Amino acid sequence: MESSAADARDNIRSRCRLRTVSRVLVVLVPAAALGGCAGGVLQPKGPIGAANAKILLDAVGIMSVIVVPTIVGLVAIGWWFRASNTRARYQPRFVYSGRLEIIVWSIPLLVIMFLGGLTWIGSHELDPFVPIASNAKDPPLEVQVISLDWKWLFIYPQQRVASVNELVIPAGTPVHFFLTSASVMNQFFVPQLGSMIATMNGMQTQLHLQADRPGSYYGLSAQFSGDGFSGMHFTVRAVSQDDFEHWVAATQQSGGPVLDRNGYFDLLRESCDVKPFTYHSADPALFAAIVKRNLPPGPGPYVGRAGPGVRPIGCG
């Protein structure tokens, strides 16, 4: 585990040198050095993340208006009316007050109505299926995301390439993700870019994200998916449009493996802490076949003797 992240970085570096695409290298080395560095959801680097974070902070603000005085009131009243305080007035008959009851019901109600409005608008505007309104001339980049045991596969159907555990996207262009799972459920999450979304076998979800500036962002699975789950993180590299095109071209020309049915079956087997790599050619029809369950699901662990002996292959 310890060495895996470092290996991953080395791996990225070495592959980059092989490709000798200098401009990519310029972006990549600092990014790789940052590998395993996560900014939080409160330091968003894209429009969706920023909007989500704003709603989160707004909601905290709205509720603090009522929550903070309540906490102060609880502590103050509790302390003032301590039995030893002779200055406090004992009023055992103070057990009902119509006016107070109305206030007591209406304050939370008003806050919740206000917050409800926020929820309604926010849920619709920031629904992961809704495209990002963008001035960019380029159409959104389409990426198909497949979670496997225990790695992420990213297929670029238009570019006909694919990568594992590393997602390269052009900065400033919206990305339209189509997501599914080859085996168990996972959640695709890049904290600094915004909303997470579930990946489920036999189902397709969608997500729109955008990175405003080039950079390297930490991505992970936010749904426990088995023994290799902790290693299911990936790096999102947002690069300039030109660099992205270079990357695609370099990947297409690289001597990496081919993602066809057989390549997919190889990948389908359980494996942990997979170093990022790319496929120089990918079959864009694979994704639909997985969603429709025309391809078999992940095979699961080795079934041997019962008890604690059941461990995934290639892990631990």
Add this chain to the structure above:
Amino acid sequence: MLGKLTLNAIPFDQPIPLIAGGLVFLVLIAVIAWVVIRGHLPYLWHEWITSVDHKRIGVMYTLLGLVMLLRGFIDAIMIRSQQALAFHAPGYLPPEHYDQVFSAHGTIMIFFAAMPLMIGLMNFAVPLQLGVRDVAFPTFNSTSFWLTATGALLVNLSLVIGEFSRAMWLPYPPLSEYRYSPDVGVDYYLWALQIAGVGTLLTGINFVTTILKIRAPGMSYLRMPVFCWTALAANLLIIAAFPVLTATLAMLLLDRYLGFHFFTNSGGGNMMMFVNLIWAWGHPEVYILVLPAFGIFSEVIATFSGKPLFGYRSMVAATMGICLISFLVWLHHFFTMGAGGDVNAVFGIATAIIAVPTGVKIFNWMFTMYGGRIRFTTPMLWALGFTVTFVIGGMTGVLVSVPPADFMVHNSLFLVAHFHNVIIGGVLFGAFAGVTYWFPKAFGFRLHEGWGKAAFWLSLAGFYITFVPLYAVGLLGMTRRLQTYDVAEWRPWVLAAGVGILVLCGALACQIMQFIVSIRQRELLRDLTGDPWNGRSLEWSTASPPPAFNFAVLPNVEGEEPYWEIKRRAIETQQLTAEPDYKPIEMPRNSPTGFITAFFCTITGFALIWHIWWMVGLGLFGAYVVFVWFAWRDREEHVIPAEDVAEADRARRRVRAQWLAQNEREEWLAAHAEVSEPA
């Protein structure tokens, strides 16, 4: 012959569970040996194991809850220490073990710690508060307990024989399907919960019937103590929600055992259905736990403020409102599955609406304290700590009910901090408040205040030191259930949480010391009056500990705070009510039904887990034979003669007469009078 069970099932290669399990096993053997050698077995059998007395069953439930709380806490320590060590390192728990630890932690804490604690306190207090002698179905009550204990036993058995589930506390398929979890872990989980779930369902039926049909004369609905109201709401939720759990887990069992396709990746199975069904149970479950805790706090705050509860009817309305709405919000547990804006918004708003009655409750507790004369005893401290902590937990709860905000923190340690905030701050503090509040009633002596207060302050501090960092690291994107991680920014927070759990260890030590010291000093802490806190409801009107029949004569309830009324009258007239005409009392006979049923359930459950089919048949056949045998029993009741009743009650009356003599009329009245001018 033994199905899947071979010698390999014992984890010789894993020292931690082996040593832990071995130690537990040795302690168990030692305890049993001690009991047998010292000749306590007949006592245990007649007075506890076969007892159908709601007070005894309540005590056993609470004890089970506390023991399992300890087990769950050990798991918590392992989770936090693993994460503290596992930065760029494998830590000391490999994934297949770590995954069991957090799955067991959640399962145990919810099903075998929180549930038994709440059900135990309800068992003990509800019939006493209602002014009656027992629950509706005393034998079922005993059965419920022993079935819950069977579940707990199976979970603990998985330590040494085989392994526990590695598929989280709610076993989401397809991970929990046979294809991805072919080991026996998920089967342990499923059978333990199915068996314990039947027990819980019986409890629900039992208590709803008790509260609606068996109350002291004159106790109309709006005269019931709020704890009874919250118990009613919780048990209504049990009746409506637990069959959903049973059905859902049954579907998963059919998938795993017989190759059905409810939730599988093949054959058209639909795992979303599992997630919907399980949360249709899971969200009400949260309120099954926290509503009784609300009731306990209502009793505690009113008693120690020296005032009736403020806004009683609002409290009742809020309780029943929460009970209803809790069924309409389950989808908020999976906003990120992409249900669309409309659905997410509706469920988000419905969730936020629950904050309204909950907020009302907080305000009413605040106004109960307002104008009170607050005594800061241990139960009251737990209650105060709860109000503040719960407000914070409630706020983060509303926060994650806003779908766009949830998209950022779903399944993160922020969420983990939120639900620990409400479950520790609400349910656990409630359980501790309830245990210290009713302990003198159950055993006749109070718990030591010093150790109790130390436990409270350390728990409060430990809670914040553990979970505030988890809120922070959740906002940094750290998701839950990570066995290792390599993000440097997360590390300081994870270490801080590790420090917090050390403080909580101190709190635990104080809790244990509280019990040890109190038992040793029991003569000093003795409660002779039966009313150690100057209480207001009926449980304080009988002796501590109460006789088996609770009340020599069922009290006649004429107000909302019947015992306060009785005390006031006694002071006013300077005499106790006239000695009643004692009559013989018919009480249910003790019965081993529950224990024997649980015995066969244990055998059947174990056999099912390991696919030992002949043993399954044997267990089921044994269960049927026992059913017929007990159906044939004729004498279900025994009679306590009038003289015994009279003797017990006269002793109580003597103590009350002493109390009366010690309290001067004018003095007592002045002490409880409204102060119009500050003194």
Add this chain to the structure above:
Amino acid sequence: MSATEVLRAPHPHEFDPYKLGHGNGGGHHDYATGHGEGGPASKRVIVGYGFWLFLLSDIVLFSCFFAAHAVLQTATAGGPTGPQLFDPFSVALETACLLTSSFTCGLSAVAAGVRNMLWTQVFLFITGILGLAFLLLEAHDFAAMMARGASPQISAFWSSFFAVVGCHGGHVTVGLLWLGTMMAQVFFKGFRPNIMRRLVCFNLFWHMLDIIWVALFTIVYLIGEGR
């Protein structure tokens, strides 16, 4: 404030004229025993009430299986569909058996009410025979469907079908075991109060199985057939 004032009711009306806050003196003098205000209800009421609650929870259990079946209606995964294999005649016959058994079960309750041992036993026996006939017909149905390629392992649709119908069948089986025990108890112990309570519970249970079957017939067979 003087001492006598304290002795007044603790919640004076001037604070709460409509008694919204508290129930003191709120007209709850109707000591109807069934509602618990007039003291604990009779054992007959308690047992019946508790058993009703159990039946309600059982209906919730069934409703989950119904919901699952509704969700998985189309999930045949390329296998046979329901209408291809359902045998309407056999299902109608099963329905007739079960509904008649419910009627005879009711008659047994009437006979027990007048403490007639012979007719109680006769009607309970007929109820049992009809229940057994239902089960055998259902088993025959299952066997026929499986012979034609339907089994719970084929697809999610058939999983949910066999689960919901099987769950009902399982309940009928348990009911038959209970029925046998009850017949023996009535025979050996006579119409004691506790036996009578158990007979009432058994009756409730058997009628609920009928209600479930009507729902099952409608949702699984009628709607399934019409799809």
